[in-house]
Amino acid sequence: MINTDLMNTKPGLLCLPDDVLMIILSYLDLKTQLKLKDFHFRFKKLMPYVWRAYNKCAYISLIEMQLSDKDLLFFLESTQQILSTLRLKMNNRSNFETLTSCSFPKLKDFRFSTHSFNLNDADVPRMLKTFPNLTTFSPHGKFTGKHFDEFEFLENLTVSYCSKFNVTNLIQILKTRKIKSLKLGIFDIDQISNTELPWKGIRNLEQLQCFQEEMMVWFLSKLERLTHLKKLFLCGHVRYGFLREILIAAKRSTINMIEISQNTSIFCETYGLNVAIKTLKVANFGMHAYQHLHINVNEFYIQNSVCVDEIKFHTLIQNLNTHEVLGIYHCTFGFKEFTFDAKKLGENRTTALNIYVELNTYLMSNEDPIPMTWKVQGEHRLFKLHMKHPKITFNSDPVSIYFD
Numbered sequence: 001m002i003n004t005d006l007m008n009t010k011p012g013l014l015c016l017p018d019d020v021l022m023i024i025l026s027y028l029d030l031k032t033q034l035k036l037k038d039f040h041f042r043f044k045k046l047m048p049y050v051w052r053a054y055n056k057c058a059y060i061s062l063i064e065m066q067l068s069d070k071d072l073l074f075f076l077e078s079t080q081q082i083l084s085t086l087r088l089k090m091n092n093r094s095n096f097e098t099l100t101s102c103s104f105p106k107l108k109d110f111r112f113s114t115h116s117f118n119l120n121d122a123d124v125p126r127m128l129k130t131f132p133n134l135t136t137f138s139p140h141g142k143f144t145g146k147h148f149d150e151f152e153f154l155e156n157l158t159v160s161y162c163s164k165f166n167v168t169n170l171i172q173i174l175k176t177r178k179i180k181s182l183k184l185g186i187f188d189i190d191q192i193s194n195t196e197l198p199w200k201g202i203r204n205l206e207q208l209q210c211f212q213e214e215m216m217v218w219f220l221s222k223l224e225r226l227t228h229l230k231k232l233f234l235c236g237h238v239r240y241g242f243l244r245e246i247l248i249a250a251k252r253s254t255i256n257m258i259e260i261s262q263n264t265s266i267f268c269e270t271y272g273l274n275v276a277i278k279t280l281k282v283a284n285f286g287m288h289a290y291q292h293l294h295i296n297v298n299e300f301y302i303q304n305s306v307c308v309d310e311i312k313f314h315t316l317i318q319n320l321n322t323h324e325v326l327g328i329y330h331c332t333f334g335f336k337e338f339t340f341d342a343k344k345l346g347e348n349r350t351t352a353l354n355i356y357v358e359l360n361t362y363l364m365s366n367e368d369p370i371p372m373t374w375k376v377q378g379e380h381r382l383f384k385l386h387m388k389h390p391k392i393t394f395n396s397d398p399v400s401i402y403f404d
Contacts, residue, residue, distance in 0.1 A: 014042060022046055026054040034071045048078035057085035062095050063115050069098045076102045085109040093117045100126040107131050108153075111138035113161070120164075121146045136181075145169025149176045156181035160209070160235075167195055174201025180228075181207040185235040189213040202226070209233040209397070212242055223249040234399040238262060243399055244269045252403055257281065259400040270295045283394055287313060287331070301327040301392050308334035317345070320353060327356040329389040336362045337373035346380025353382060358389035 013021065025033060025046065033051075037044040058079065062072065072095065080102045090096055090112060096119065110131055119141035134151050138158035144166040145159065154177045159165045165186055173179070175198050182205060197218050206228050208219065215234065219226070223246065232246070243264065247255075254276045260266070263285035276296040287307035300323050307313045313333070317340065320326055345353055361369035376385050 014040065018046060018049075022050050022053065025050045030058075030060065030075065031065050031067070034067065034075065037074070051075065051079045052082050055079055056082060058083055059087040061089040062091045063089050066091075069094050073098050073101070080104050081106065083107050086111075088112045089115065090117075091115045096123065100130045102130065104131055105133060108134060109136040109156075110134055111136070111158070113140040118142050124148070124150075138183075145173060149173045151177075155179060156207075158183040160185045162186065167191055171195070171197060174198045177201060178204050180204055183207075183209040183233075184214050185209055185211050187211065187214055189217070192217050203228075205229050207231040207233075209235060211236045212238050215242075215246070220245065220249050224251045230402065230404045232401040232403070233395060233397040235397045238398045240264055241269065244273070246401065247273055247275055250401075250403070254278070255401060256404055257400075257402040259283075259395050260398070261394060261396075262398040266295075281392065281394060287316060296322045298323065299325040299327075301325075301329070302331060303327075303329045303392065303394065305331045306333075307331065310335040310338065313338065320345070323353060324351050325354050325356070327389050327392060328358075328360055329356075329392065330359045332361055332363050332369070333372050334363070336370070337375060339375040339377050340383070340385060341377050342380040342383040343378045346382040349382045351382070352384060354384050354386060356386045356389045358387065 013024070016024070021042075025036070025043070028036070033047055037047045058075075060067075060072075060075075067075075076099065081104075083104055084106055086104070086107055086109070088095075088099065088111075090099075092115070096114075096117075110127075119139070121142075121144055123141075124143070124147040128147065128150055131151075133153055135153050136156040137148070137151060137154060138161070140161040142164045143159075143162040144164045145162065146166075146169055148154070148157070148169065149172050154173070157173065157179055158181075159170070160183050167187060179201055182202070188211075192214060195217070199222070202219075202222070203226070205226055207230060208226075210219070210233075212234060223229075234242075234246075243258075243260070247270065253274065255278070257279040258277055259281045261283045266280070266282070273295065277298070279299040279301070280297045281301045281303070283303040283305060285305055287302060287305050300320070310333075313335075317326075340355065357372070357374050360372040362372050363369040374385060374387070376383075
């Protein structure tokens with residue numbers, strides 16, 4: 001609730017100079033800003049200047065905010081000449097009509113979703129007119145991809161939320177546009193068999209998200225030549241051994257980071273490969289899959305995983321030859337405590353080994369979990385146990401590879 005005492009004529013908010021008042025108003029959320037404009041003419045006069053000064057990017061959920069189309073139009077008309085990024089969750093068709101009544105010449109990045117209605121190919125011409133210089137486009141609706149190639153400056157395209165997307169239209173887009181970021185995860189093998197994507201359209205890819213089937217048919221044989229590719233995300237089901245196929249096909253000697261959020265054996269996926277991984281993050285499966293991890297890894301993080309056998313965990317710890325960091329967070333163990341031998345772990349090392357543990361538990365059947373106990377035997381200058389884990393985030397996809 002806005003304090004109406006602010007609206008009286010006594011010394012207060014309205015007595016401040018415009019530049020100071022604008023700074024204060026800039027800290028308010030959009031819904032509050034729009035309410036304020038109706039309380040006093042000075043707020044209504046200043047608010048467009050606040051938005052143009054502080055809102056080059058806008059993130060608006062009309063589902064939660066329940067803005068009227070009148071308020072939405074006031075904001076959009078005030079910012080249409082300066083917005084560069086717009087994320088919009090639309091609640092009804094009138095929101096789209098309001099949006100496309102404006103023109104955004106500087107807007108490069110438009111991503112939207114719809115709640116109680118669907119957009120389709122017939123709506124694309126209106127968006128082409130509204131966003132003439134768009135480079136990043138993430139639509140949501142029953143789009144087939146028709147007219148998408150008419151976005152003259154398109155570089156980053158997400159079609160994952162287009163329920164009717166057509167392979168033919170994707171090929172047409174790639175014939176006319178050099179895409180840097182492509183997010184698929186929409187086609188099954190029957191839709192794409194015996195098709196090929198234009199090399200000209202994908203050769204500059206820097207980021208790719210796709211199903212395993214899309215990768216196999218369209219990208220795997222070209223992976224070595226996709227030298228600009230920095231990020232690869234595999235969504236949906238990823239079969240056992242497919243990560244190995246990708247690493248072999250890519251022929252990269254070093255990889256910045258790999259994230260795995262499904263059950264697999266890193267030992268089998270990487271055995272015999274001459275690849276160095278700076279950071280390896282794994283989650284949601286058994287730690288026994290890593291006890292014989294012999295590839296060159298700098299930082300290794302394990303999260304939400306299970307280790308029943310103390311001997312296998314001990315083997316994993318003893319194999320941390322090239323590692324500098326091991327993180328164990330929110331994992332479940334079948335033994336109550338574990339002791340690190342600092343002298344053994346520190347000897348024959350040239351760099352320090354830092355192990356981070358936090359929120360790990362011991363769990364036996366029919367018993368409540370209890371905190372895991374960690375101990376250190378002896379000392380070594382190249383070994384350190386930390387009882388607080390650094391903040392680590394995981395991508396939502398089953399397999400993520402960051403090449404650079």
